[in-house]
Amino acid sequence: MVATAPETYGRWTAGPPLGQGATGTVRLAHDATGRAVALKVVHAFLARDAAFRARFARDVATLAAVHGRHTAALVDADAGVGSVVPWVAMEYVRGPTLHARVRGRGDGGGPVGVGGPLGLDELRSLAGALAWALDTIHGAGLVHRGLKPSNVLLAEAGPRVVDFGIARVVEAADDTAVGSEGGADALGYAAPEQLAQGLSTRAADVFSLGAVLAFAATGHAPFAVGPRPRTVYGEPDLAGAPETLLPLLTACLAKDPAARPTPRTVARMVGHPLPGSRRKTLTVATVLLACASLARRPRIASTQHPGKALWWTMGEDGATGRTAPR
Numbered sequence: 666m667v668a669t670a671p672e673t674y675g676r677w678t679a680g681p682p683l684g685q686g687a688t689g690t691v692r693l694a695h696d697a698t699g700r701a702v703a704l705k706v707v708h709a710f711l712a713r714d715a716a717f718r719a720r721f722a723r724d725v726a727t728l729a730a731v732h733g734r735h736t737a738a739l740v741d742a743d744a745g746v747g748s749v750v751p752w753v754a755m756e757y758v759r760g761p762t763l764h765a766r767v768r769g770r771g772d773g774g775g776p777v778g779v780g781g782p783l784g785l786d787e788l789r790s791l792a793g794a795l796a797w798a799l800d801t802i803h804g805a806g807l808v809h810r811g812l813k814p815s816n817v818l819l820a821e822a823g824p825r826v827v828d829f830g831i832a833r834v835v836e837a838a839d840d841t842a843v844g845s846e847g848g849a850d851a852l853g854y855a856a857p858e859q860l861a862q863g864l865s866t867r868a869a870d871v872f873s874l875g876a877v878l879a880f881a882a883t884g885h886a887p888f889a890v891g892p893r894p895r896t897v898y899g900e901p902d903l904a905g906a907p908e909t910l911l912p913l914l915t916a917c918l919a920k921d922p923a924a925r926p927t928p929r930t931v932a933r934m935v936g937h938p939l940p941g942s943r944r945k946t947l948t949v950a951t952v953l954l955a956c957a958s959l960a961r962r963p964r965i966a967s968t969q970h971p972g973k974a975l976w977w978t979m980g981e982d983g984a985t986g987r988t989a990p991r
């Protein structure tokens with residue numbers, strides 16, 4: 666038997682699959698130091714689409730700016746040129762998906778705890794973490810576009826959101842365009858305006874947050890999918906959700922995007938306010954201190970202030986790589 670060389674993408678050697686979606690296959694991969702990443706390799710038919718590749722390259726460049734406690738960070742990427750298939754390597758998050766935890770079995774089939782809805786404290790923490798993740802993603806100028814239970818990983822240090830910001834196949838308004846088990850009900854988490862008008866906005870992400878939280882609170886998807894997606898035409902089934910969460914769930918799942926709360930409001934509603942306001946206070950204090958110290962200093966004729974180094978750029982051959990320290 667002829668031994669086949671392991672598949673490599675940049676410095677990453679691809680291992681077993683972690684999941685498969687409409688856009689690509691996600692595999693566990695390692696570099697020579699043993700560092701693990703979740704490597705998403707774009708499906709071949711999309712790799713041939715020049716418009717998709719251009720969008721992918723733009724999104725990867727923006728993705729580098731996303732750093733937060735509840736999101737997975739970008740590690741490496743190649744937007745692909747010629748025969749090279751685009752891929753992206755994200756920080757590997759160890760833990761079951763929310764989908765697996767609630768269903769009580771892993772997306773690969775193995776058991777994951779007893780399953781069932783989460784308790785109220787866990788739900789509040791989950792809502793706070795999802796709101797934090799969306800605030801981080803939106804703060805970088807991106808939208809998630811596909812938040813669903815299989816994109817939430819329950820790591821030991823808290824929930825982490827994955828699979829955001831990268832160009833994705835726009836889901837059709839029926840359930841024929843999705844492949845994986847986690848993705849089979851993806852349309853049940855997409856906002857009505859996303860399905861009806863193709864509008865993916867921050868408010869649409871908040872709708873998905875509400876639907877994911879409802880799944881965790883009730884143990885079932887709040888909307889059925891089918892040729893007439895119920896997120897567009899029907900009301901959510903919230904039977905079994907704790908009463909104290911109903912106002913939040915209902916607000917997030919409003920059909921009118923303008924009526925939905927922001928992630929910051931969601932976090933406040935569940936008693937896990939986001940740290941931004943503290944950061945703002947610190948920033949103001951820092952500016953005031955800096956002004957005071959400048960006023961005391963003698964003037965310097967020509968001080969060079971190099972701009973913040975852009976640490977992630979697209980190479981001439983289309984490959985992305987670190988060009989300057991973060």
Ligand SMILES: Nc1ncnc2c1ncn2[C@@H]1O[C@H](COP(=O)(O)OP(=O)(O)OP(=O)(O)O)[C@@H](O)[C@H]1O
Pocket residue numbers: 683684685686687688689690691703705737755756757758759762772811815816818827828833845847848
């Ligand atoms: N950073 C990560 N760490 C660990 N596992 C991950 C990571 N990213 C993705 N996965 C695993 O891979 C699975 C599939 O990922 P992906 O998000 O690409 O699927 P999808 O959302 O169905 O795809 P698509 O966005 O292409 O429609 C996830 O459900 C998760 O189990």
